[in-house]
Amino acid sequence: MPTEPENTPERIQEPRLWTGDGWTAQVIKNEDDDGWAVAMVKDGEPEPALVGPWTMGRDKKNPKPLDGPAFSTLVKTANEFVRRHEQQLHAALHQSIAVTAGTRRITVNLDIEPDDDNPSATLSAQDDDGQTLAEVRVAPSFKLNRASAVAWAEGGFAKPRER
Incomplete structure (x- = not known):
């Protein structure tokens, strides 16, 4: 046994x-x-x-x-709930958008490091070959969208101004 x-x-x-x-x-x-x-x-x-x-x-x-069947269902539901929560958290902390700036296609990423005392974020850009074109520290509250990504790239990847 x-x-x-x-x-x-x-x-x-x-x-x-x-x-x-x-x-x-x-x-x-x-x-x-x-x-x-x-x-x-x-x-x-x-x-x-x-x-x-x-x-x-x-x-x-x-x-x-x-009982056994009810417990199995509860475990499955709880696991799915935790997995969805983790996916949503990951999506909020690691954003990515592909844009065309000038004649180049680039991917701009925003990676947020949550921390109760000192949160931080990194904005980066890669070309189609995966080569890093730029990387700067930004406020964790930086809003990554198509307009901000294009403006950053067309501005020569200078650190965006804090708002």
Whole structure:
């Protein structure tokens, strides 16, 4: 009979608490109304990644107990939610736009380094061969769009003025 590796936490499968697959599902009282909610917490994280409504049981007072299929669905939903959030964050921090400046086609990138104390950003330009044409530090609030990219390139890649 296979045994769990020593560093793997024991699976819990209780009516209001399930663990496994890197997640913990806990059925909690919904503070906004008389119903119930389920909180999905990724292992090692202090806060739930997802909190959603949970079904009432047959008595209409207590929550429906967690079970294997419900837990599997919750894990899948939570993983998808976290993945979409990470994709949105990546898209916000790493922007790219292809423009024509003069007769050249260039790609302008804005890479933001979030930091609570000292956020920063780098604006860069590459030609079609991937050669870096310019790279400057800009404010993390710099707005990259077609007009700002063309203006930067046509301005000789001088550091854009802060607004």
